Amino acid sequence: MKPRSIRVRLLLLAVFGVLLALAIAGAGLVALFGRHVERRAAQELDNTIAVLAGNVAFSAQGDLAVAREPSDPAYRTPLSGRYWQVAEADGPPSLRSVSLWDAALDVASSPVEPGRSTIARSVAPDGQPLLVRETTVIIVDGGRDRRLRIAAAVATSEFDALKRGFALDLLPALAVFGLVILVGAWFQVRAGLAPLADVRGGLRRIRSGDAPLLPDRVPVEIAPLVAEINGLLIERAKEMEKARNRAADLAHGIKTPLTALASDTQRLRARGETDLADSVAATAASMQRVVERELTRARLRPETADGAPLRPVVEAIVRTLRLTPAGEALDYRIEVPGDLRSTADDNDLHDLFGNLMENAARAARTSVHVVARLEGAAVSVRVCDDGEGADPVTMRSLLARGARLDETGGAGLGLAIVSEILSAYGSELEFSVAAHGGLCVRFSLPPAPVVLSGR
Structure with a gap:
């Protein structure tokens, strides 16, 4: 199952890639170190062969003898892993190191050309793998040339021990190196995903009304995504505008016949058909509330970035x-x-304060109190009166769709307009008892950014 987080996916890929690269690098370094050790061992074997070639000679009786053997004490320790032997071209070894005891090195069946040397793999008397170096030298004996095969060998177990030690020394360095690379990969992933965080912030600003579209100055990799989102936002705004216009046209189209129904109701009452007139009036009032509600929804507009001032709206009302x-x-x-x-639309503010302050004026005895202040991340508003107020049951019923504080004076929408507008801004009405015994209505609005003087 693939991780759903892009960051986690990239980091997992980075971890896998780093581990694979470190494994390959470690194996390569150990292999290179092994080749270096073998070349160094071959040079030491060449030095041994050179010492033997410079000190070997035939005695007066025609026997081979070495005036000075190699100084490495390993050649004088039986089965030590270091060996040498000297033999005539087609004969068995005439001279050998003490380490070989009475055995002989397994060399090629045919001697190499003088002046050249070969390196081969072989097996020691005790079964250990060997690296064997062999060459052919010409010794003058009594006026004739005699060819001697000189071979020196070393056990490869020495190489393996050195490579294991090198690998153990290399592991901490590779671990630190890998950790540094992973930290760099984390910063790289973070920097690479930063534009996506900017897009998320842009979408948040669009939702809060601080910006209409995403900024188009983005990396080319996500520019098509941003362009598609902006195109979708533009089309959505156009469709919403069309929908509002259609709803407004429909509501206005129905409002005229409802006005005619009101006239018909008056004529029915004049003819004495009171029951029929009351039934028609009730139906017309219900339809009128629906029309007013749809007109209110059509008037709702998205939040504006700069916002509208509240005090001029309250003073005008x-x-x-x-x-x-x-x-x-x-x-x-x-x-x-x-x-x-507030980022609320100016027309929405007029509808909010107009309905609430009109209701408060109808219920008040002497005064209406309007308070608005910035509290935290919201504009808190209270509209209070000193009227008779309402009990908790009545206040809860005010939240029902189409309810109003007074039922006289026409078939108005009442608090439905306010509820529809506030729901568009993520808020709702709260009712409480005012300080002087009347009703207090509370709600909140999104604040606009602070505008510096002289802007």
């Missing part, structure tokens, strides 16, 4: 309420900083 019979005598207390902004 207060001016409008002062012109109504229910609101002209009320005291409006506004505690909204002038620089407080």
